[in-house]
Amino acid sequence: MAKATATVWVCQKCGGQSQRELGKCPHCKEWNSLVEERAPSAAGAAKGMAARGGFRLREVKPVAYGEVESQDDARVSSGIDEFDRVLGGGIVPGSLVLIGGEPGIGKSTLIIQVADKLSARGQRVLYVSGEESERQIKMRGERLGLKAENLLLLPETNLENIFDEIERSGPGAVIVDSIQTVFSSKIESAPGSVSQVREVAGQFLMLAKNSSIPVFLIGHVTKDGSIAGPKTLEHIVDTVLYFEGERHHNHRIIRATKNRFGAANELGVFEMTGAGLVPVANPSEMFLQERPVGVAGSVVTACMEGTRPVLVEIQALVSGSKYGTGRRMAQGFDANRIALLIAMLEKRIGLHLLGDDVFVNVAGGLEIDEPAADIGVVAAIASSFKNLPLDAHTAVFGEVGLTGEVRGAMQAQVRAREAQALGFKKIVMPASNTAGLERLIGLRVVGVRSVEEALNELF
Numbered sequence: 001m002a003k004a005t006a007t008v009w010v011c012q013k014c015g016g017q018s019q020r021e022l023g024k025c026p027h028c029k030e031w032n033s034l035v036e037e038r039a040p041s042a043a044g045a046a047k048g049m050a051a052r053g054g055f056r057l058r059e060v061k062p063v064a065y066g067e068v069e070s071q072d073d074a075r076v077s078s079g080i081d082e083f084d085r086v087l088g089g090g091i092v093p094g095s096l097v098l099i100g101g102e103p104g105i106g107k108s109t110l111i112i113q114v115a116d117k118l119s120a121r122g123q124r125v126l127y128v129s130g131e132e133s134e135r136q137i138k139m140r141g142e143r144l145g146l147k148a149e150n151l152l153l154l155p156e157t158n159l160e161n162i163f164d165e166i167e168r169s170g171p172g173a174v175i176v177d178s179i180q181t182v183f184s185s186k187i188e189s190a191p192g193s194v195s196q197v198r199e200v201a202g203q204f205l206m207l208a209k210n211s212s213i214p215v216f217l218i219g220h221v222t223k224d225g226s227i228a229g230p231k232t233l234e235h236i237v238d239t240v241l242y243f244e245g246e247r248h249h250n251h252r253i254i255r256a257t258k259n260r261f262g263a264a265n266e267l268g269v270f271e272m273t274g275a276g277l278v279p280v281a282n283p284s285e286m287f288l289q290e291r292p293v294g295v296a297g298s299v300v301t302a303c304m305e306g307t308r309p310v311l312v313e314i315q316a317l318v319s320g321s322k323y324g325t326g327r328r329m330a331q332g333f334d335a336n337r338i339a340l341l342i343a344m345l346e347k348r349i350g351l352h353l354l355g356d357d358v359f360v361n362v363a364g365g366l367e368i369d370e371p372a373a374d375i376g377v378v379a380a381i382a383s384s385f386k387n388l389p390l391d392a393h394t395a396v397f398g399e400v401g402l403t404g405e406v407r408g409a410m411q412a413q414v415r416a417r418e419a420q421a422l423g424f425k426k427i428v429m430p431a432s433n434t435a436g437l438e439r440l441i442g443l444r445v446v447g448v449r450s451v452e453e454a455l456n457e458l459f
């Protein structure tokens with residue numbers, strides 16, 4: 001057993017431990033990320049757990065598969081449909097949800113709106129705030145016009161005190177804003193350090209599972225986009241919701257990057273207004289709002305974001321480079337994938353892009369992470385290169401292979417129907433996906449087998 005006074009060096013990025021002080025983490029290879037921490041002894045940790053009153057661990061016995069109650073019916077609506085959607089259909093009792101995002105993007109705003117809706121239905125909500133005073137929270141609430149009669153505000157950062165209060169008030173839901181400010185006095189490292197964040201999250205997980213109280217943890221995101229603290233935090237929680245994109249846009253995109261209770265990649269779209277976050281009923285319409293018509297380099301592609309089809313505009317700008325070889329830059333799309341698609345265009349279609357800078361941007365701050373958007377990117381680049389605009393009422397989708405072939409995509413029907421619903425007249429898509437789409441009223445479906453065919457169809 002380890003000595004009570006043993007020290008370890010803990011990587012603040014990956015949570016890996018080392019017995020010695022090192023300049024580089026031996027696990028994730030990050031430089032200067034190791035911080036000296038006192039290792040809690042195994043006996044001490046066990047004692048800490050046992051000492052926790054109230055939420056004692058249940059006795060665990062095996063249960064027959066057939067006797068396990070289905071949980072879906074137990075979901076509680078948050079009262080905000082876009083939020084329910086990213087959660088996979090509502091709040092699951094006993095779930096631990098992490099909400100991450102840059103400072104100022106709207107995490108606290110969203111969660112207090114949820115708290116207000118729950119409160120309006122008679123649920124007592126405990127809002128633990130380590131960042132703002134009661135008065136600041138009240139000011140935000142007043143700005144949002146919230147009544148929140150059953151909302152309890154607790155400006156506290158000590159985990160043990162928080163748990164005492166949870167026992168006392170017996171809330172129906174707990175919010176922790178933010179997890180980086182909470183610390184357990186059983187661990188000696190500073191709040192926000194890997195060990196603290198992990199311990200605090202672990203304790204809230206136990207609380208959630210043993211009491212069926214849903215717990216929402218707000219987490220800060222570092223500059224490189226990861227939640228400050230260990231990656232392990234994401235493994236501990238049931239659901240991870242991220243605010244995607246920047247706060248310079250009016251709208252806010254919330255994505256479920258992990259969800260044990262629903263589809264991953266599910267998307268919720270809100271608009272930030274003077275009265276807080278308002279759900280956007282039709283994201284496709286919103287993403288296409290500012291689309292330039294009749295301008296080269298703009299293509300509409302049909303994406304699947306979780307279970308929902310979304311039409312987005314992909315923009316490309318191809319311009320002569322001042323240097324020998326052109327730069328490739330991408331926003332909202334994988335830059336390596338773009339390099340690959342450009343190489344394919346050079347080799348298979350004969351577009352000479354080597355000396356050109358190529359910029360690709362997904363309009364609206366959305367991040368697209370599916371190969372079915374390939375052909376949209378390819379068409380946007382070709383359109384800018386040839387300086388030929390596409391027809392404004394045409395949409396595309398399909399994966400592109402290295403030989404220039406167009407491959408089928410999942411949920412083709414759903415994508416085509418979304419294009420139809422938004423008044424598009426033509427959709428260029430993989431030939432292997434067109435079955436059953438012949439009868440879409442007002443939408444001409446064109447199946448293509450290769451990029452060459454697709455570009456011929458588009459220009």
Ligand code: TYD
Pocket residue numbers: 101102103104105106107108109110140143144272273274275276277
């Ligand atoms: P906030 O929820 O405090 O962000 P976070 O908790 O993620 O740090 O949001 C702060 C921003 O939101 C701030 O720039 C002001 C803006 N805002 C609105 O535009 N409308 C509103 O009704 C509210 C409450 C905030």
Ligand code: MG
Pocket residue numbers: 107108109131177
């Ligand atoms: Mg906040």
